[in-house]
Amino acid sequence: MNFTSIPTAQIQDTMARLSYFEGWDKEQLARLAVGAKQFALLRKEKLAAKGDRLEALYIVVSGQMRLFIPLSNGAERVVSLVERGDGFGEPCLIQDEPCPFEAVAGKDSHLIAIDKLVYRRELRQSQAMTERTLNLISQRLLHTLHDIEICAQPSSLQRVAHYLVHLRPPSLDTEQEFRLPALKRDIAAKLGLSQETFSRMLAFMAQQGFIQLSGSQVRVDDWNRMHGLAKAGCPMEVAGKN
Amino acid sequence: MNFTSIPTAQIQDTMARLSYFEGWDKEQLARLAVGAKQFALLRKEKLAAKGDRLEALYIVVSGQMRLFIPLSNGAERVVSLVERGDGFGEPCLIQDEPCPFEAVAGKDSHLIAIDKLVYRRELRQSQAMTERTLNLISQRLLHTLHDIEICAQPSSLQRVAHYLVHLRPPSLDTEQEFRLPALKRDIAAKLGLSQETFSRMLAFMAQQGFIQLSGSQVRVDDWNRMHGLAKAGCPMEVAGKN
DNA sequence: CGTGTCGTTGAGCGCTTTCAACCCTGGTGG
DNA sequence: CCACCAGGGTTGAAAGCGCTCAACGACACG
Known part of the structure; x- marks a missing residue:
């Protein structure tokens, strides 16, 4: 996990270009960018294991993250493939629950990590952000149900x-x-x-x-x-x- | 679907006793109860089909609802079994998407239907309610992921x-x-x-x-x-x- | 030209499904 | 009181589908 020390202002700039934050307040982004880190992951590098406590919300800037559940026979059940502009980990942060999947880079990637405490604080204080996040998670739940339908x-x-x-x-x-x-x-x-x-x-x-x-x-x-x-x-x- | 005409005040009373609304403002409940209906379902009676547009949020007062995806071979893939005090349909209402599953009473049941427009209006106007709902949906997403893990x-x-x-x-x-x-x-x-x-x-x-x-x-x-x-x-x- | 990754193809096994009959329980009515 | 029925569950036998293992092919990269 290669942390390239990047100034907050530039991270905020990158965030503003990601579809995840499309339409968000500039000030909101500024506050979220505080304590945020940008880093690089090599293909196959593991970011989080199943059961880990996530300490940040992760947004993919480039590359791809594979989220999957490891199975006893060595196989994997891919839950989601996260591309540029998407993120993951919100439910874990919100509920303070262990990560239900393993997160590994599918290609060489760049991510932004938004600090958990900052994230939760902003969520508490901004109605707009809570709404957006609710929309996001609802969408994701519906998407997951559709995946289940396919697998069934x-x-x-x-x-x-x-x-x-x-x-x-x-x-x-x-x-x-x-x-x-x-x-x-x-x-x-x-x-x-x-x-x-x-x-x-x-x-x-x-x-x-x-x-x-x-x-x-x-x-x-x-x-x-x-x-x-x-x-x-x-x-x-x-x-x-x- | 047997609508037993019940006064709003009494519906609000019933709602206050359901775990779904535990800790919610009394005024919030009062507003949600406006336009809400209570009704009975017989065992095996269908409330919604896959693809339907839901016009209300449904909360189970008694009995049990089976949410499942119908399969081409006549079998079903049960997605959730909703018991007293739980609800379903939030993501569809929030995203205005068709229902991804079929909802059928597993036993003779009583439900409350909270009007879609009322629900969305309250959601827009109450930070507390948005937060609670975000928590709820996050929880449900995590739960669904766990179900996937089991099926995998x-x-x-x-x-x-x-x-x-x-x-x-x-x-x-x-x-x-x-x-x-x-x-x-x-x-x-x-x-x-x-x-x-x-x-x-x-x-x-x-x-x-x-x-x-x-x-x-x-x-x-x-x-x-x-x-x-x-x-x-x-x-x-x-x-x-x- | 070797190496690593991704993908295809083949052969065989075994688990899961399917279809079937049967059991058990509770409720109902003569 | 008992015969009957419906619903839920169990058990058996047979068949097919998907998995596993293994080898091979295609392609890119250094």
Whole structure:
């Protein structure tokens, strides 16, 4: 964890450019920046272990953080992949509870750490900030429920189909080609699948003409058919010849 | 859905006795009670479908609500079992998003519905209420993450063990006997297991001396051994004779 | 050209599900 | 008092799906 000593004013400046703080008061940011630190993490470097007491709110400035629950068989269940402009740790700080996941850098990253006490003090004193945070956490809870919905799908094929469908939102009316937002391994771990199964399902969908894929580029020609896959329990039929 | 026309004052009175509103201002409750309705639900009666726009915050006065995600194979993935004094729907109201689950009465129940507009107005105007709600939702997010952790366990035996361990909190230092907090069917659906598998795992744990059970009464003699089960990937070994 | 990371493919096993029948309990009405 | 029924739960047998292990391929980097 490489602390590059950076003046508060510059940290505040960086914060102002992050989507996390979009629309926040300038004075609010100034107060939050007090005692905040910026630092770098190397790929695979661990920031927090499951059960740790977090001492700060973390915001990703660049890179990516993998939040996951370590499993007894050595595997991981990815809970969230935090990209630039997003943060994590609010519920732990607010409730003073141990961290429910492990936080490891997925790439070389830069983060900002906002001191826990400062954070809580500001939260207590600013209605606007409390509201924003409530919105944020509500959003995140809904998002988590949606993740659960995906993982609850009875077959792995449906899980992947559901995931792809959920990946559409950014106006893919004309552009139906996109790239997977993370390593396939991590996506698999988020869907509760092994890397191998995820690969096989993608291959199957390609072979059946649901998608075309090269590397992490994916093209979906017919979203309706994809929706069908997500809902219908097509039992991965003979797949021999159609 | 049987609306028993009840005066606002009496609803406010009922609210004051619910743990959900513990410590809230009396005036706050009075304002929230305006436009609130109390009603009864019969066992299995549906209150909201997945995708519905909720028009109220719901608080359970008696009975139990099952919140679940319906699956394509007709099964359900229980997300939460809401008992007396708890509520649901806040994130949907706050974010104005469709309901991510289905809400059905698990038993004959009585609920209070607090009008969406009233709720949001009060939330906007009261720092205290925003804070409380933020705490509530944070708590719920952490709880949901823990549920994910349980469901992520690689074997069903570990899932059940984890679940039982998590059921301990209420000072079971002396009293290590308790009863399951819901129908086994619903617990199974919350663990992402079929009813049959859940039954088998309990039977196995009983046969191996991890627990004693009669009906929904469970006694755990050695919590350490149970912890062991939850973490170690004991692959349901031969179980023949020890 | 070696090394590390990411991903694909193949073969085999075993757990979980599914479908089925059966048991048990409590309530109801003749 | 007992027959009957509905709901909840248990148990058995069979089948399939996803995991594990392992080897291989592709690609980037130094």
